[in-house]
Amino acid sequence: MTVDIRLCDSGDFEKAFDIIKRQKVGIEFQTFYDPLLKNVKKNIAYQKEQTAGIKHRSLHAPFWDLNLGSALPSLRKETMKWFNYAYKIAKELDCDSIVVHDGYVPYSSPVSNWVKRSTTFWEEFFADKDDSITMMIENMLELDSSVMMQEIDAVHDKRLKVCLDVGHAHGNSDMSVYDWVKTLNKRIGYMHLHNNHGKISKIHNDEHNGFDNGTIDFKKLLKLTKEYCPKAVLAVECGLNEAEKAIEFLKQNTK
Secondary structure, three states: OOOOEEEEOOOOHHHHHHHHHHHOOEEEEOHHHOOOOOOHHHHHHHHHHHOOOOOOEEEEOOOOOOOOOOOOHHHHHHHHHHHHHHHHHHHHOOOOEEEEEOOOOOOOOOHHHHHHHHHHHHHHHHOOOOOOOEEEEEOOOOOOOHHHHHHHHHHOOOOEEEEEEHHHHHHHOOOOHHHHHHHHHHHEEEEEEOEOOOOOOOOOOOOOEOOOOOOOOHHHHHHHHHHHOOOOEEEEOOOHHHHHHHHHHHHHHOO
């Protein structure tokens, strides 16, 4: 089975696109996660034209201050607006998936209540959608995989899966990134791949380093990925200066 490798453009479409053409991989459009982006239609048209030959494509949705399980109806409504905004752009760009943040903050709400509200949110969101796009929920501040497991299982819709951001899991959670893979297993449809030095680091723990600059063992990670979520998209999200080396590593270690 051929592994689906993509490069996150990190908001620098031109530089990323040069790498994508050389490496012949897919793209995650990240330009549009900025809700203050100007000339949206112009950006869509240009990036669609430039990437016409790329088969595998995904989009990162806006996420600043959004929370789909918030106790505040107004915030859930605002989150729905931006998810629909991202969905419309993803359709125009022929994407098969959208990476979103659900906004969960540990200890901010009883988990059962948050999951109940998130389930209602997703049921409303999917009510008028077809099955051409899968929504991938990215972990951020979660302390372990349990809330995401409950959310995915409660919604129980094939159009909703997990985007496991291995750097966030390694830097922010109390669970090893390897156990995230094991426990979420086939719920994982997408992965953001970058390295850091973990929670014990005295420096910024979301470093988005290349694979060889941090304390995640990527050979071990890829072995587990092949066992527990072999169909997951592998999206490189380290700095673009380190991206080609990371892509080459994936090509060599996913054969």
